[in-house]
Amino acid sequence: MTDGKGGQGGKAPGAAEGVATGEGDIHVSVRGLKKSFGPKVVLDGVDLDVKRRSSLVVIGGSGTGKSVLIKCIIGLLRPDAGSIVIDGEETVHLKGRARARLMRKFGMLFQGAALFDSLPVWENVAFGLIHGQGVPRRQAREVAIDRLAQVGMPPEVADLYPAELSGGMQKRVGLARAIATRPEIILFDEPTTGLDPIMAAVIDELIVKTVKEVGATAITITHDMQSVRRIADEVAMIYKGRIIWHGPISQLDNSGNPYVDQFIHGRADGPIKMQVRG
Amino acid sequence: MNPLARIGQVVLALLAEIGRLTLFLRDALIIGLLPRWYPRQMLIQLMRMGYHSLPVIGLTAFFTGGVLALQIYIGSSRFNAENLVSSIVALGITRELGPVLAALMMAGRVSAAIAAEIGTMRVTEQIDALTTLSVHPMKYLVAPRIVAGVVALPLLVLVADIIGILGGYVVGTRSLGFNAGSYLANTVNFLQWDDVTSGLIKAGVFGFILALMGCYHGFNSRGGAQGVGRATTNAVVSASILILAANYVLTSTLFAK
Numbered sequence: 001m002t003d004g005k006g007g008q009g010g011k012a013p014g015a016a017e018g019v020a021t022g023e024g025d026i027h028v029s030v031r032g033l034k035k036s037f038g039p040k041v042v043l044d045g046v047d048l049d050v051k052r053r054s055s056l057v058v059i060g061g062s063g064t065g066k067s068v069l070i071k072c073i074i075g076l077l078r079p080d081a082g083s084i085v086i087d088g089e090e091t092v093h094l095k096g097r098a099r100a101r102l103m104r105k106f107g108m109l110f111q112g113a114a115l116f117d118s119l120p121v122w123e124n125v126a127f128g129l130i131h132g133q134g135v136p137r138r139q140a141r142e143v144a145i146d147r148l149a150q151v152g153m154p155p156e157v158a159d160l161y162p163a164e165l166s167g168g169m170q171k172r173v174g175l176a177r178a179i180a181t182r183p184e185i186i187l188f189d190e191p192t193t194g195l196d197p198i199m200a201a202v203i204d205e206l207i208v209k210t211v212k213e214v215g216a217t218a219i220t221i222t223h224d225m226q227s228v229r230r231i232a233d234e235v236a237m238i239y240k241g242r243i244i245w246h247g248p249i250s251q252l253d254n255s256g257n258p259y260v261d262q263f264i265h266g267r268a269d270g271p272i273k274m275q276v277r278g
Numbered sequence: 279m280n281p282l283a284r285i286g287q288v289v290l291a292l293l294a295e296i297g298r299l300t301l302f303l304r305d306a307l308i309i310g311l312l313p314r315w316y317p318r319q320m321l322i323q324l325m326r327m328g329y330h331s332l333p334v335i336g337l338t339a340f341f342t343g344g345v346l347a348l349q350i351y352i353g354s355s356r357f358n359a360e361n362l363v364s365s366i367v368a369l370g371i372t373r374e375l376g377p378v379l380a381a382l383m384m385a386g387r388v389s390a391a392i393a394a395e396i397g398t399m400r401v402t403e404q405i406d407a408l409t410t411l412s413v414h415p416m417k418y419l420v421a422p423r424i425v426a427g428v429v430a431l432p433l434l435v436l437v438a439d440i441i442g443i444l445g446g447y448v449v450g451t452r453s454l455g456f457n458a459g460s461y462l463a464n465t466v467n468f469l470q471w472d473d474v475t476s477g478l479i480k481a482g483v484f485g486f487i488l489a490l491m492g493c494y495h496g497f498n499s500r501g502g503a504q505g506v507g508r509a510t511t512n513a514v515v516s517a518s519i520l521i522l523a524a525n526y527v528l529t530s531t532l533f534a535k
């Protein structure tokens with residue numbers, strides 16, 4: 001997990017450009033990231049380093065800007081200020097072709113799965129291959145069925161539509177879609193929220209397994225503490241637009257940080273006050 | 279509140295909307311029309327907008343042609359000019375009612391459908407998902423719909439012209455007692471190419487407007503099911519008004535010699 005030198009597994013598209021090994025083994029480095037919507041300040045100077053091929057989990061209450069943070073990292077939102085360095089390259093100003101090239105390094109599982117409901121399951125999974133990389137449809141379908149097997153889904157589901165699947169199944173398809181192009185960095189936005197505990201455990205296991213198989217760096221958002229313990233190598237907690245604690249999972253229980261303690265034990269009273277407005 | 283401040287607010291909101299629309303239009307044209315193209319998406323949209331709209335367009339045109347014949351007969355009989363009925367029906371359908379009524383019917387059908395579909399994709403993060411899969415939503419969603427609108431509307435209007443004239447013919451010969459041969463002869467001799475082509479050019483512009491409005495409002499929808507509903511309404515209303523306004527401008531500048 002910690003050996004970041006050299007190998008990209010030789011599979012990840014876009015890996016050919018040569019990874020800046022001079023940066024040590026930091027894959028994604030965020031500095032002073034700020035983002036507001038109108039008067040509402042969401043991110044207020046986030047600093048965060050993600051080690052190559054490690055699994056970082058970001059915890060924090062609802063509406064604290066976790067989704068906004070990963071949308072800034074992947075480039076769906078443009079930050080107001082700050083820097084996001086990926087593989088040694090500053091990325092916040094990237095546009096057009098350069099942005100598209102960077103996007104190929106990423107895979108993302110959305111909070112609501114965000115499957116394309118007009119397309120059958122296999123075409124959802126194969127979408128990035130067919131449209132992003134120009135793989136012929138027949139070949140892409142085979143890859144899709146392969147990826148579905150990786151997340152424990154039989155080939156019969158390939159021709160179903162997303163609306164015919166349960167929430168947990170949709171998440172699995174979303175996971176298969178996120179890993180289909182063998183991305184270097186995979187983002188998971190609340191992968192287990194809204195699932196029953198058993199399905200949540202299954203999804204967590206799949207995340208750990210597939211991230212390892214693909215050899216990717218993973219950033220996961222969650223507020224499910226069981227998930228955190230199953231997925232994380234490292235944990236960061238976001239509060240009031242900043243990262244207030246960041247450390248290895250082994251230190252989570254004795255972080256010495258009262259905010260973290262309140263959050264991981266789910267106590268109603270403590271330094272964190274509930275916000276009414278999300 | 280100070281009434282001046284209120285007026286100022288409305289004007290500013292309007293200007294901001296025009297600005298947003300202009301930027302969207304620029305992106306749609308520059309990003310959307312450059313490769314890569316998605317011909318499969320375009321065909322799907324063309325089928326939906328064109329082929330599946332034929333029944334609606336056909337019925338609209340038939341009844342409009344028929345009622346036009348009735349009304350013009352009443353008017354022209356006051357001047358003993360009943361033989362003009364067929365010519366004026368043809369002129370009215372091809373130059374004006376064919377394109378405008380077809381476009382308004384399509385605004386209700388197509389703009390609404392586009393806004394609802396793209397709006398739902400927006401609020402369920404499917405548009406963000408497209409982007410993360412290295413597919414530009416302007417190219418994959420917007421461009422195929424706009425191209426399909428510009429292609430489909432003139433074809434539909436051509437059909438509407440024929441069926442509308444047919445509607446006039448049926449009413450003229452069955453209930454107004456015109457001779458079939460001379461009714462048709464009057465139509466064909468009197469009608470000029472200009473009448474048809476000006477209507478088709480208008481139709482292309484209307485197709486562009488109604489697809490653009492559907493895409494624009496869908497793309498900018500926010501806040502769940504309610505937001506999608508609002509986007510759908512706004513798409514239909516703005517498309518209809520812009521179509522009527524564009525119709526006047528086009529007719530007065532290009533086709534009123």
Ligand SMILES: Nc1ncnc2c1ncn2[C@@H]1O[C@H](COP(=O)(O)OP(=O)(O)O)[C@@H](O)[C@H]1O
Nearest residue numbers: 037042061062063064065066067068069277278
């Ligand atoms: N596109 C947007 N426009 C306006 N406000 C937004 C937008 N996206 C997120 N927000 C606001 O930013 C805050 C953080 O949102 P989010 O990152 O989704 O929270 P969470 O930590 O639950 O994922 C919320 O108050 C939300 O209302």
Ligand SMILES: [Mg+2]
Nearest residue numbers: 066067111189
């Ligand atoms: Mg969120």
